[in-house]
Amino acid sequence: MTESLIEATAERLFGDHISTRLLAAAEQGTFAAEAWQAVEDAGLPRGLVPEEAGGFGMPAAEALAILRVAGRHVVPLPLAETMAAGWLLAGAGLDIPDGPLTIAPVVRGETLSLTRRGQEWHLAGTATRIPWGRDAVAVAVLAEHQGTPMVARLDRDGFTTTPGSNLAHEPRDTLRIDAALASAAVAPAASGVDAQTLRALGATMRSLQMAGAMASLLSMSTQYALDRTQFGKPIGKFQAIQHNLAILGSHQAAAGAAATGAAEAVGEGMRLFPIAVAKIRTGEAAGLCASLAHQVHGAIGFTYEHSLHYRTRRLLSWRNEFGSESEWSLLLGRHLAAAGPDRLWPEITSA
Amino acid sequence: MVDLPFAPPPPCPEAETLRQEVRTFLAEALADRTPAQRAESWQGHDPEFSRKVGAKGWIAMTWPKQYGGHERSALERYVVLEEMLAAGAPVSHHWIADRQSGPLILRVGTDEQKETILPRIARGEAMFCIGMSEPDSGSDLAATRTRATRVQGGYVVNGTKVWTSGAHQADYMILFCRTGEGQRHEGTSQLLVDLRNTSGLSIRPIRALTGEHHFNEVVFTDTFLPETALLGKEGDGWNQVTNELALERSGPERFLSSFLVLTEMMRVLGPEPGERAAIAIGRLAAHIHALRRMSRSVAGMLQAGENPALQAALVKELGNSLEQEIPEIARLLVDCEPSLESDDRFLATLSLITLHAPSFSLRGGTREILRGMIARGLGLR
Numbered sequence: 001m002t003e004s005l006i007e008a009t010a011e012r013l014f015g016d017h018i019s020t021r022l023l024a025a026a027e028q029g030t031f032a033a034e035a036w037q038a039v040e041d042a043g044l045p046r047g048l049v050p051e052e053a054g055g056f057g058m059p060a061a062e063a064l065a066i067l068r069v070a071g072r073h074v075v076p077l078p079l080a081e082t083m084a085a086g087w088l089l090a091g092a093g094l095d096i097p098d099g100p101l102t103i104a105p106v107v108r109g110e111t112l113s114l115t116r117r118g119q120e121w122h123l124a125g126t127a128t129r130i131p132w133g134r135d136a137v138a139v140a141v142l143a144e145h146q147g148t149p150m151v152a153r154l155d156r157d158g159f160t161t162t163p164g165s166n167l168a169h170e171p172r173d174t175l176r177i178d179a180a181l182a183s184a185a186v187a188p189a190a191s192g193v194d195a196q197t198l199r200a201l202g203a204t205m206r207s208l209q210m211a212g213a214m215a216s217l218l219s220m221s222t223q224y225a226l227d228r229t230q231f232g233k234p235i236g237k238f239q240a241i242q243h244n245l246a247i248l249g250s251h252q253a254a255a256g257a258a259a260t261g262a263a264e265a266v267g268e269g270m271r272l273f274p275i276a277v278a279k280i281r282t283g284e285a286a287g288l289c290a291s292l293a294h295q296v297h298g299a300i301g302f303t304y305e306h307s308l309h310y311r312t313r314r315l316l317s318w319r320n321e322f323g324s325e326s327e328w329s330l331l332l333g334r335h336l337a338a339a340g341p342d343r344l345w346p347e348i349t350s351a
Numbered sequence: 352m353v354d355l356p357f358a359p360p361p362p363c364p365e366a367e368t369l370r371q372e373v374r375t376f377l378a379e380a381l382a383d384r385t386p387a388q389r390a391e392s393w394q395g396h397d398p399e400f401s402r403k404v405g406a407k408g409w410i411a412m413t414w415p416k417q418y419g420g421h422e423r424s425a426l427e428r429y430v431v432l433e434e435m436l437a438a439g440a441p442v443s444h445h446w447i448a449d450r451q452s453g454p455l456i457l458r459v460g461t462d463e464q465k466e467t468i469l470p471r472i473a474r475g476e477a478m479f480c481i482g483m484s485e486p487d488s489g490s491d492l493a494a495t496r497t498r499a500t501r502v503q504g505g506y507v508v509n510g511t512k513v514w515t516s517g518a519h520q521a522d523y524m525i526l527f528c529r530t531g532e533g534q535r536h537e538g539t540s541q542l543l544v545d546l547r548n549t550s551g552l553s554i555r556p557i558r559a560l561t562g563e564h565h566f567n568e569v570v571f572t573d574t575f576l577p578e579t580a581l582l583g584k585e586g587d588g589w590n591q592v593t594n595e596l597a598l599e600r601s602g603p604e605r606f607l608s609s610f611l612v613l614t615e616m617m618r619v620l621g622p623e624p625g626e627r628a629a630i631a632i633g634r635l636a637a638h639i640h641a642l643r644r645m646s647r648s649v650a651g652m653l654q655a656g657e658n659p660a661l662q663a664a665l666v667k668e669l670g671n672s673l674e675q676e677i678p679e680i681a682r683l684l685v686d687c688e689p690s691l692e693s694d695d696r697f698l699a700t701l702s703l704i705t706l707h708a709p710s711f712s713l714r715g716g717t718r719e720i721l722r723g724m725i726a727r728g729l730g731l732r
Contacts, residue, residue, distance in 0.1 A: 253357055
């Protein structure tokens with residue numbers, strides 16, 4: 001597959017900076033500041049920001065493709081979250097600060113209260129499971145004001161964090177917010193952007209990260225099967241192992257195709273159908289691929305010492321973030337049922 | 352880095368006009384067929400329908416005009432195929448010839464073979480069947496035993512082919528057999544058998560478990576074939592046949608076999624199904640959507656002249672599992688007792704597909720053979 005310049009840049013950067021030692025340190029709570037600086041210097045977190053707002057103005061699909069590369073290298077940084085925050089802030093015409101950013105809220109049904117207080121704004125409430133909340137210099141918040149979706153830039157002094165984590169020990173923190181915001185820090189969201197749109201962007205990002213992680217599972221597991229000898233031959237010579245790897249290969253390929261489709265859909269006005277497809281398909285593949293990779297690796301892959309778990313624990317977490325397969329299947333299924341059986345095929349072919 | 356790449360399918364906006372034309376045509380042509388009849392899909396046989404499709408220019412779409420083709424792209428051809436299959440059109444009279452026999456003749460055939468046969472295929476008037484499997488040669492195609500022995504002016508053939516779909520209706524068979532010495536894949540060739548004008552052939556039905564007659568046993572007993580029956584190079588049969596198989600594996604026919612069960616199930620469940628049913632519908636649609644993207648990616652590879660054998664195996668592996676899963680999900684979402692005689696359109700369709708489902712992961716290469724091919728693609732064998 002042809003690789004864009006930005007993908008090649010990301011590949012080189014992550015190859016240089018991401019190591020098992022760095023991953024282990026990140027899990028202990030050390031933010032990978034040096035790696036972040038390199039990623040920021042290369043401009044990667046601004047991929048979804050238009051040129052006039054300080055980004056590259058590249059097609060969304062191309063910009064998002066670096067998340068697949070990041071997934072392959074299990075980059076322990078808020079790259080996706082900073083990209084999403086930049087997209088939200090730039091869309092509302094707000095300034096984008098340097099440094100790691102994140103978005104809020106991310107849990108379905110959670111809302112924050114945004115009210116006018118004279119010339120200022122007041123933002124209050126609790127947002128749970130915020131990725132990288134503790135490390136963010138600012139949060140791009142989406143909140144409604146009198147029925148209009150608004151974006152607020154919440155700086156570090158406007159909230160406190162209680163640490164939480166996902167199964168891979170990535171920060172998923174609770175933010176308690178009670179902040180007065182200057183009028184220049186709040187603006188209406190870009191046209192068409194609402195909670196569902198932001199969730200769709202998050203789902204696309206996790207789908208791409210998962211597709212990347214599954215691609216690396218395939219490589220690692222295939223290599224292990226060629227290297228590991230039992231009963232006098234590499235275990236990859238046994239048909240049972242070959243078939244497990246073929247199944248892993250098939251599902252990661254489907255996940256990759258679906259995730260790429262979602263990335264394209266982001267650039268085409270955030271079309272929900274392909275995005276739902278991607279989160280459903282990659283989420284389903286994630287559990288299957290993780291379990292097959294563990295099966296091929298045997299006991300060594302179950303140890304902390306081996307690096308397999310950095311991928312599998314992320315997959316087992318990411319599939320539930322920004323909506324599980326159930327949430328997106330329900331959305332898609334209700335839409336299709338309402339359209340009716342004779343519209344099913346036209347819906348699929350035009351999505 | 353091990354990789355199984357599926358490039359984004361190339362855009363093909365001109366195909367969308369074509370798609371609407373095909374839909375309009377099918378809405379009228381299939382109006383009288385029940386869902387269960389439609390579910391027969393590419394096994395449904397209707398020469399009159401195939402002639403109409405040929406007249407529309409929707410067979411031999413990518414072939415040169417010189418041979419009755421229409422010089423359109425692989426992606427346009429794909430649109431016609433998927434519309435036919437999603438609607439359950441009875442395409443078997445032209446299906447195999449359009450998909451693999453015609454392209455094979457186009458690639459390796461003599462000028463005479465091309466000039467006499469290809470235009471007839473393009474008009475939907477020449478039906479082909481595939482003479483590959485034998486009683487002792489199923490997945491292991493290289494174990495083939497049928498032999499064509501050189502005689503004055505041609506060959507004498509002895510042997511038996513089985514599971515030959517449509518041999519009782521077809522005009523031609525492309526016979527894979529031994530013509531020379533050597534082991535396994537050595538010394539094999541392909542011969543073009545004119546089923547209407549060859550004596551010494553016996554074609555007997557092999558009934559499927561539903562009682563339907565699609566398969567046949569074809570016995571060659573000292574059957575004489577003229578020299579002009581040789582297709583391609585003598586001794587090059589294995590190479591030719593493996594190329595042919597790649598064309599057999601990636602298309603929409605490998606994930607749409609149960610599509611009508613899904614639509615009829617949705618009809619029963621109505622516009623506001625329960626949460627469990629809605630989740631199942633959404634999930635299945637997502638799987639079909641993703642497979643369609645992969646399958647169109649393969650069409651893009653064909654268009655670019657690349658060899659998609661590995662990607663085709665992946666599509667078929669995933670597609671067959673989905674086709675088999677759909678009736679299993681449907682029977683649990685709708686309270687029912689399947690019966691082939693039912694005049695309920697959902698039940699009749701579900702029943703037929705439930706009984707057809709075991710064949711999905713057998714025909715065109717078993718699941719195990721495909722997984723072996725994928726493992727080879729990963730460098731494991």
